[in-house]
Amino acid sequence: MKNKIAIVTGANAGIGKATALKLAEMGAHVVMVCRNKKRGEKALLEIQEIANKKNLDLMLCDFASLKSINNFVKEFKNKYQRLDVLINNHGLVSLIKSKTEEKIETTFAVNHLGYFSLTLQLLDVLKASAPSRIVNVSSSANYRIRKLEIDDYNCDKRNYQFMKAYQESKLYNIMFSFLLAEKLQGTNITVNCLHPGFVKTQIGLNNFFLKLLTPLAKYKGVTPDEGARTSIYLATSPEMEGVTSxxxxxxxxxxxxxxxxxxxxxxxxxxxxxxLTNLQFNI
Ligand SMILES: NC(=O)c1ccc[n+]([C@@H]2O[C@H](COP(=O)([O-])OP(=O)(O)OC[C@H]3O[C@@H](n4cnc5c(N)ncnc54)[C@H](OP(=O)(O)O)[C@@H]3O)[C@@H](O)[C@H]2O)c1
Incomplete structure (x- = not known):
């Protein structure tokens, strides 16, 4: 991974932090994309200590804001001329229904539109750096959905169920990956997605009910290092060269x-x- 530039979103915690560390250990220059400066800096220092590497950068982006994503992309392109690996990893479970500043339901906005908007805006750099790879972290939660309700992405016509919103968003990660891979045929940019396993992280534990699951997660979950393995495999393995969709x-x-x-x-x-993102697909 020497001389390769990789973006990892949600890199201050859980699977994203373990992914950033491993990529840095493999020699990549890793841009850790985090929403909170303090949490991002703490993670950056910890990774630098373990990996003993200076090839890490911290950049800020809140994926609940399309404006913030646009600003991040501008800053990234001012700073970097290439991008070899994009790992869309950030994600949340939102117990209470809420909407973003752009009036979009938060789970859909962060977990799906966040991946979509960031990726589309980075396609030009990924293309210029090809062969390059896009890795989207989904979840086995995708299997739970029996019927698609894309029209009601804002959950205005039905009761908001936080797990259903999460499951839908994780299915959308896969649908997005498959169609994007098709659209990128011939560009030498591959797009794959994954389930990381049941991993001991803080996801969803920002609310009381899911905190009840903590003992289960502690008992059954694998470590973030193990949870990062498939992301790393898809992003770096020679076996994955040319494999897409x-x-x-x-x-x-x-x-x-x-x-x-x-x-x-x-x-x-x-x-x-x-x-919703006001973007165009140009490649
Ligand atoms: N853990 C599991 O068992 C499991 C299973 C299947 C799939 N996954 C998937 O794995 C990925 C990583 O999750 P994790 O388990 O490592 O969870 P985590 O420990 O909670 O980490 C999630 C990361 O996403 C970031 N994030 C959340 N909302 C954000 C926003 N609006 N803008 C920017 N960053 C934001 C978090 O930042 P803050 O620290 O600032 O909140 C954090 O860095 C997710 O896509 C999740 O769906 C996890």
């Missing part, structure tokens, strides 16, 4: 929810996301 778990290709292959639904999600 796949869903992985434990470094093996798996079948996701069959809804992920619904072409019409993929296009619907894509067009909605373009409209």
């Amino acid at each position: 796949k869903y992985y778990h434990k470094m093996k290709e798996r079948d996701p929810n069959k809804l992920a292959f619904d072409k019409e639904a993929q296009k619907k999600l894509w067009n909605l996301s373009l409209k």
Whole structure:
């Protein structure tokens, strides 16, 4: 990974932090994208100590704000001329229904539009640096969805159920990955997605009910280092050269929810996301 530049989002905690550390140990220059300066700096220092490397950078972005994503992209492009690996890893579970400043339901905005907007705006740099790789961290939560309700992305016509919102967003990560991979054919940019496993992290533990699950997570979950393995594999392994449009778990290709292959639904999600982000797909 020497001379390679990698972005890891949500890099101050859990799987993202373990991913950033491993990439830095492998010699990559890692741009850690975090929403909170203090938490980001703490993680940066910890990683620098362990990896004993100076090839790390911290940049700020709140994926709940499309404006913040646009600003981050501008800053990144001012600072860097290339990008070899983009790992969309940040994510949240939001117990209470809320909307972002752009009036979009928070789980959908952060977990799906955050990946979508960042990726589309970085495609020019990824293309100029090809062969390059996009890795989207999804979840086995995708299997839980039986019916797609893309039109009601804001959950205005149904009761908000926090786990359902999370599960939908994680299915959207896969649908986005598959359609993007198709659109990027011939560019030498690959797009793959993954389930990291049940990992002992802080996700969802910012609320009382999910805190009740902590003992279960402590008992059953794997470490963030183990949880980062498939992300690292997809981002760096020579075996993954040229492999695109796949869903992985434990470094093996798996079948996701069959809804992920619904072409019409993929296009619907894509067009909605373009409209909400006010972006165009140019490659
Ligand atoms: N843990 C599991 O068992 C598991 C299972 C399946 C899939 N996953 C997926 O793995 C990925 C990483 O999750 P994790 O388990 O490592 O969780 P985590 O420890 O909670 O880490 C999540 C990261 O995302 C960041 N983040 C959340 N909202 C953000 C926002 N609006 N803007 C910028 N960054 C934001 C967090 O920043 P703050 O620290 O500032 O909140 C944190 O750095 C997620 O995509 C999740 O869906 C996890």
